[in-house]
Amino acid sequence: MNMITKCERCNVNLRQRKTPPKTAMIGDEKYYDYWQCPICKTNYANPKQSYMAVDQYGKYEQSLGAQPKEELLKRYNVKTSQPLIIDGRIVGWVIAGHWFTVFLPPEGL
């Protein structure tokens, strides 16, 4: 995932757009987040960060989107979750008896 965070011309931080530009030629809202340079107004499209999870049996859940807990609750058709805490840090959720560790997939997956 090559996230572009600065304008290549102006070298300032991009701002995320709430809606895709009308001229967007790449993908749609489902797969890309759209960013814009506050100075020259150039638009950039970045692949959406989409989480993955693995449970205690080694089973993977892919393409969970930006809100992995909500997506897992939907996939397992349950309403409750508990945080999965390791070394004082939330690393995932316990959902429907699955201990999910949540992470961003490595580049190229």
Ligand SMILES: [Zn+2]
């Ligand atoms: Zn710019």
